[in-house]
Amino acid sequence: MKISVVMSVYNGEDFLAEAIESVLNQSYKDFEFIIVDDGSTDSTPRILAKYQTLDQRIIIDSHANMGLANSLNRAIDTAKGEWIARIDADDIMMPNRLEEQLRFIEANPEVDVVATWVYYIDEHSKVFRLLDFPKDLVTWEDNQRYFKENKGVGVIHPSVMYRKASFLKVGGYRNVNPGQDTDLWFRMQERGLMFAVIHKPLTKYRASQNSIVISQKLAQRYHYQWTLHNMLRRRQGLPEIGKKEFMRHILSSPFGKNFAIHQEVLFRHFSKKAILALSRKNNLLLILYACVLFIISPIKTLNKILLQMNRKNRSKETLFISEDF
Numbered sequence: 368m369k370i371s372v373v374m375s376v377y378n379g380e381d382f383l384a385e386a387i388e389s390v391l392n393q394s395y396k397d398f399e400f401i402i403v404d405d406g407s408t409d410s411t412p413r414i415l416a417k418y419q420t421l422d423q424r425i426i427i428d429s430h431a432n433m434g435l436a437n438s439l440n441r442a443i444d445t446a447k448g449e450w451i452a453r454i455d456a457d458d459i460m461m462p463n464r465l466e467e468q469l470r471f472i473e474a475n476p477e478v479d480v481v482a483t484w485v486y487y488i489d490e491h492s493k494v495f496r497l498l499d500f501p502k503d504l505v506t507w508e509d510n511q512r513y514f515k516e517n518k519g520v521g522v523i524h525p526s527v528m529y530r531k532a533s534f535l536k537v538g539g540y541r542n543v544n545p546g547q548d549t550d551l552w553f554r555m556q557e558r559g560l561m562f563a564v565i566h567k568p569l570t571k572y573r574a575s576q577n578s579i580v581i582s583q584k585l586a587q588r589y590h591y592q593w594t595l596h597n598m599l600r601r602r603q604g605l606p607e608i609g610k611k612e613f614m615r616h617i618l619s620s621p622f623g624k625n626f627a628i629h630q631e632v633l634f635r636h637f638s639k640k641a642i643l644a645l646s647r648k649n650n651l652l653l654i655l656y657a658c659v660l661f662i663i664s665p666i667k668t669l670n671k672i673l674l675q676m677n678r679k680n681r682s683k684e685t686l687f688i689s690e691d692f
Contacts, residue, residue, distance in 0.1 A: 436543070
């Protein structure tokens with residue numbers, strides 16, 4: 368078997384059926400679909416039982432809550448596929464995603480992780496943005512440049528397909544939250560594993576107000592800075608530091624000393640909020656967030672507004688989101 372699709376769900380009744388059906392309706396059919404019920408207390412178990420009776424490719428693993436990283440590691444340990452395709456319980460695969468990714472890795476056998484661009488969707492599954500990022504991660508030379516520049520790889524977790532052997536080579540997910548994925552990408556990158564991104568939106572990535580994309584985004588941004596800091600420490604032969612120690616250092620030091628970190632985190636955080644306000648046509652919130660962004664970085668904000676205007680003019684179907692958002 369070539370592919371194992373792996374999903375972990377905890378109290379995901381709202382969007383679970385839509386996510387499952389997007390996997391079952393793939394144009395490529397020869398896969399197993401491992402779904403871990405991580406101790407759900409809502410109607411998730413009933414939904415899973417229903418679909419398991421409908422499709423023999425579905426394998427359900429139910430256990431007490433142990434967190435996303437541990438659940439995924441457990442599922443991948445039992446997976447029979449050479450390649451692991453990730454999807455979350457509130458996201459959607461485009462019908463040809465597995466077929467496209469498999470075609471890509473067969474044409475590029477040196478690749479260990481292949482991701483895709485994604486559409487952002489709201490709580491009604493309506494597309495409101497295209498995340499066309501990253502654009503400069505296709506060849507081995509691109510990967511080498513990332514490494515030489517100490518630039519951390521950033522790909523969307525539920526869009527990826529990675530080689531199981533490569534995943535196991537670095538020890539799988541570590542129990543850090545949020546951002547198990549970022550930590551994994553950095554460790555894979557340090558081991559010389561190759562990343563590539565298909566320049567097509569093959570996954571729909573939910574960005575509702577209640578999702579981790581928005582509700583935990585500020586924490587996630589600082590988490591990214593922590594994982595990046597530890598990546599640089601490892602490359603210098605230094606031991607990692609804990610997140611609490613990192614945050615104490617960041618927050619206790621004079622603001623000016625770590626201004627660039629705070630500016631980057633806050634700019635990305637309020638950019639995301641502005642995007643959601645724009646998608647909901649909430650002009651009052653949009654103006655508020657735009658003012659905050661101008662205070663944080665006026666030049667960067669102006670550049671992004673001009674970029675979005677140019678992209679909007681080039682596409683009548685959807686607004687595009689730049690890599691800095």
